Amino acid sequence: MARLEWLEGYGLLLPAALFLLVFVLYPALQAILLSFQTENPFGRGRAWVGVVNYVDIWQDPRFWASVVITIRFAVMVAVLEVVLGLVAALLLQYAVPGIALFRTIFFLTTAVSTAVAAIAWGWFLHPVGGLLNRALETIGLPPQGWLTTPEWALYSVAAATAWQAIGFNAILLTAGLQDIPEEIYEAAKLDGASGSVVLLRITLPLLSPILFFVGILALVRGFTAFGQIHLLTRGGPSEATTVWIYRVYLEAFSNFRFTYAAAEAVLLFALLVILTGLQFRFLGRRVHYG
Amino acid sequence: MKIWRLTPLYLLLTVYSMFILLPLLSLFSASFKTAHEVFDPNLIPLQPTLENYQMAWTKFPIGRFLLNSALVSISVAAGQVLTSALAGYALARVSLPGQRLLFGFVVTLLLIPGEATFLPLYDLVTALGWLDTYWALIVPFLATPLGIFLMRQFFRSLPQDYFDAARIDGAGHLRILWYVALPLARPVLGALGVLSFISAWNMYLWPLVVTRSTEMQTVQIGVNMILNEEAARWNVVAAGAVMALLPTLVVFLFAQRQLVRGITLGGLKG
Numbered sequence: 165m166a167r168l169e170w171l172e173g174y175g176l177l178l179p180a181a182l183f184l185l186v187f188v189l190y191p192a193l194q195a196i197l198l199s200f201q202t203e204n205p206f207g208r209g210r211a212w213v214g215v216v217n218y219v220d221i222w223q224d225p226r227f228w229a230s231v232v233i234t235i236r237f238a239v240m241v242a243v244l245e246v247v248l249g250l251v252a253a254l255l256l257q258y259a260v261p262g263i264a265l266f267r268t269i270f271f272l273t274t275a276v277s278t279a280v281a282a283i284a285w286g287w288f289l290h291p292v293g294g295l296l297n298r299a300l301e302t303i304g305l306p307p308q309g310w311l312t313t314p315e316w317a318l319y320s321v322a323a324a325t326a327w328q329a330i331g332f333n334a335i336l337l338t339a340g341l342q343d344i345p346e347e348i349y350e351a352a353k354l355d356g357a358s359g360s361v362v363l364l365r366i367t368l369p370l371l372s373p374i375l376f377f378v379g380i381l382a383l384v385r386g387f388t389a390f391g392q393i394h395l396l397t398r399g400g401p402s403e404a405t406t407v408w409i410y411r412v413y414l415e416a417f418s419n420f421r422f423t424y425a426a427a428e429a430v431l432l433f434a435l436l437v438i439l440t441g442l443q444f445r446f447l448g449r450r451v452h453y454g
Numbered sequence: 455m456k457i458w459r460l461t462p463l464y465l466l467l468t469v470y471s472m473f474i475l476l477p478l479l480s481l482f483s484a485s486f487k488t489a490h491e492v493f494d495p496n497l498i499p500l501q502p503t504l505e506n507y508q509m510a511w512t513k514f515p516i517g518r519f520l521l522n523s524a525l526v527s528i529s530v531a532a533g534q535v536l537t538s539a540l541a542g543y544a545l546a547r548v549s550l551p552g553q554r555l556l557f558g559f560v561v562t563l564l565l566i567p568g569e570a571t572f573l574p575l576y577d578l579v580t581a582l583g584w585l586d587t588y589w590a591l592i593v594p595f596l597a598t599p600l601g602i603f604l605m606r607q608f609f610r611s612l613p614q615d616y617f618d619a620a621r622i623d624g625a626g627h628l629r630i631l632w633y634v635a636l637p638l639a640r641p642v643l644g645a646l647g648v649l650s651f652i653s654a655w656n657m658y659l660w661p662l663v664v665t666r667s668t669e670m671q672t673v674q675i676g677v678n679m680i681l682n683e684e685a686a687r688w689n690v691v692a693a694g695a696v697m698a699l700l701p702t703l704v705v706f707l708f709a710q711r712q713l714v715r716g717i718t719l720g721g722l723k724g
Contacts, residue, residue, distance in 0.1 A: 169548060169549060169550075172544075172628065173549075177544045177550075183596045252470060275702045275703045279675075280677065283681060284477040284695065287691075293495075327473075335714050394662070437565045440564065440565050
């Protein structure tokens with residue numbers, strides 16, 4: 165009887181275990197192995213070279229430039245996503261007439277995929293036809309090459325990336341706000357607390373775990389954003405938007421330095437493990453059952 | 455008096471809405487403009503035309519792109535829901551030797567991001583001969599540690615009495631799973647399905663590297679193709695993007711409530 169139960173249990177685990185072992189664990193271990201190898205120029209094989217790739221990376225200014233760009237980009241994306249998501253969620257707390265319509269609009273970007281968001285922003289920021297430059301002209305400001313000048317491009321792509329995710333973040337933060345017990349607000353009201361005091365002393369502290377969760381999620385999204393960059397700038401102009409993951413892609417599929425790219429990916433992996441680990445600690449603490 | 459106090463709120467709501475809507479409205483507007491008019495700043499086209507849609511639709515297999523995306527996303531979502539439910543149940547409700555260890559293993563896998571492993575995965579898929587097939591787009595994503603984690607947490611939260619009662623009636627685990635646990639888990643399964651679907655629909659890097667032919671491309675990569683080939687005609691690019699947007703937009707508008715509930719459940723309450 166007991167043995168039968170084991171069998172049943174392992175049987176239920178089998179499909180998931182199979183896929184995870186083959187398509188998650190094996191590639192992860194393989195990534196590390198690949199990073200210690202190099203392409204054999206005379207055959208199709210690869211040869212073990214130890215830490216050569218890592219030494220090369222250490223001395224590769226273009227890699228470090230991409231790391232700096234990535235950190236700036238990820239921080240911009242995370243700040244925009246958290247602030248705008250929070251603003252949306254707070255505005256939606258007011259039960260005024262027509263709020264359902266605004267809620268639909270605020271959550272709308274959840275329905276917009278990466279590629280469509282990139283096209284919409286590509287057009288919005290278009291130097292000639294774009295609405296933003298036309299608006300600037302009407303108020304007497306000079307039009308800008310939002311995606312074509314190195315100074316602006318990273319900000320523009322960050323804005324497009326954050327814009328696509330704020331609908332989702334607004335949903336998460338709205339749920340978080342609804343979890344705050346009504347009595348606390350009523351008590352504060354009885355004490356005569358002003359709106360800003362309630363926001364700073366009650367809402368934000370009680371919302372902080374979910375804000376933290378959304379922030380880490382946004383940071384990870386910033387560190388791994390690829391589609392928007394591939395569609396909007398191709399890493400340019402003059403590598404101003406060549407972020408880490410884009411460099412990995414270029415090294416592997418344009419420069420055909422597959423194992424070198426793998427080493428760059430392993431380093432990104434290490435950074436993401438730290439970030440996801442933080443997020444998971446939060447998730448583990450947050451999700452409680454009986 | 456009350457209107458007075460609400461005005462700033464409505465002003466903020468409107469400004470924020472504009473921030474969300476303007477890029478989309480401007481895209482819609484461009485998609486109906488003639489080549490002659492496309493660079494004019496007016497949002498309402500003076501001579502609206504459907505020609506761009508016709509051109510995008512006949513030049514690019516947009517229907518096929520959408521079908522590919524739908525097929526891939528539905529398969530991935532269904533697969534993840536199924537494997538997660540089975541494994542989550544086993545980890546939560548069957549007494550297994552090494553159960554804690556297995557769960558620890560699932561938790562560890564949560565730390566591995568797809569972006570870090572796509573190169574060896576590409577090698578693997580190439581070796582399997584799956585490049586440019588649905589297999590490459592679907593199979594690697596049929597199980598997810600996050601899904602297993604969420605399902606396990608949910609199944610653990612169910613009262614023991616339900617399971618004891620079923621046991622006394624002589625039901626095995628498969629029957630209990632099917633008749634007791636899964637019906638109770640419907641909201642969580644829905645949440646997981648929605649999350650899996652959205653993330654599969656949004657995949658970009660992976661379909662970009664494993665698809666070659668136009669017939670196999672998902673809508674994300676299809677949009678990239680339209681942008682590359684029609685960069686001089688933004689009205690056609692816009693029409694292509696609008697067609698790529700419409701299915702998910704319609705689903706969102708009709709299923710907004712469930713979608714939102716799904717995301718909040720899946721994201722927070724498991």
